[in-house]
Amino acid sequence: MVKNIKKEQQHIALQVTNLSVGYSSKKQQNVISKDINFALQKGELTAIVGVNGIGKSTLLRTLGNVQPKLSGTISIDAIEINDYKPGQLAAKISVVLTEKIASKNLTVLEVIALGRQPYTNWIGTLTTTDKDKITEAISLVQIEELQHKKCYELSDGQLQKVMIARALAQDTSIILLDEPTSHLDLYHKATILKLLKNIAHKTQKTILFTTHEIEVALQLCDKILILDKNESHFGTPQNLIATNKFDALFPKDTIIFDAKSASFKVV
Template sequence: MTIAEAIGFSIYEGEFVGIVGANGSGKSTLLRTLAGLQPALSGAIYLNRKPLYRYTAAALASALSLVLTEPVPVRNLTVAEIIALGRQPHTNWIGTLSENDRYAIENAMETTKITALRNKRCYELSDGQLQKAMIARALAQHTGLILLDEPTTHLDLYYKAYILKLLKHIVRETQKTVIFSSHEINMAIQLCDKMMVLAENAVYFDTPCRLIEKGAFNSLFPEDFIYFDGQSGSFKVKT
């Protein structure tokens, strides 16, 4: 089944990009396609001017990192061990960590402010802390592109804002490119450099301000309960 078609866009180094849309609009499918986990029905995806299909698994792991919504497979691992998994594309065949690997792990923990949690087991963490650990693992992988599928799922309002602000900070400090899918449209409008809106009959890609001017958010949901207020740039509940 085709979720969306005729999608064409370019994303550059140091951009923070959100993919939004209603349930079933194809956000996660698009993200997984961009990550090479499933093939595109047509067209081509280029990463650093090279077709995605030409990347070996090892080369792709050195070019992009991925944070999915699936639970951690081994919750008995410590935070430091989880983050160390991000160094697998760079370690030798037996997985021995070099001094450079250890530095990358420490730096990732410092950036996400979880150094104090390094010896905690994953099952001991809150959802927000665990998500920070997964972002740290992606940072330790040392790729120019980070893809995240709904990184604020299961988080309270504070941690939703915290995680998105953290990702924006990472983009600004490292000039990495971060692309994420999300239901947090109001927050994405405030924080993103660019957004992709998967509407029912159209796909929009532009800066948040221009998307508002184009009316890209106006028909995203039925207007019986909520509506998009162009002046405030946010969705509001009808009263």
């Protein structure tokens, strides 16, 4: 039993313990969500779900070290995140936020190449290794036919695939994505999430994303974090359903969760 636990711990990519996220000023702290605890294994696709304003994006930005945590610990490969130098962290974790591309006049290939910035020299020259990683990322996301197009020529779904490819080109063990399926129809939402699941399982990367698409996440994700202000829940979709963790997500006088169909129903 002890051997199994040790083996499992060796594969933990991201560990979060007693984490509080939010914003702080000189006068006070504004805690959005607290007591967050979970551990992500290599090769897993995990979703962060919760009601609007609960702090899903804030948590993701905190995990990516885009903004500071209020308290608790975040460890990557058993090393506290603050112990990494910026260059070291950029080689461990990539973040895809909801901000638009600065210049849509760039080609798809140029945007994906930006993912290699942590590894290039001061003039940004791409080595053979850099080019191989870019080619591999394009192949994984299956956008070979788009690579020479300008980004302004792409649909929202195509552009999202480009951003995923850029994160893959960065070649980090952990990828964080904020609302990767926003502004997409149901077909393209499912397509993007199936793509992420395939990448996680095929490359053994740990992929964590925020989403409002809870029912799709229930079908495709290995793990789910239900974020709440005072108490969050983490586990497989099956375990979370079996322990009724989705029942309190929304007010019961409007929406209820049906465990049999793993879906929400309006009452």
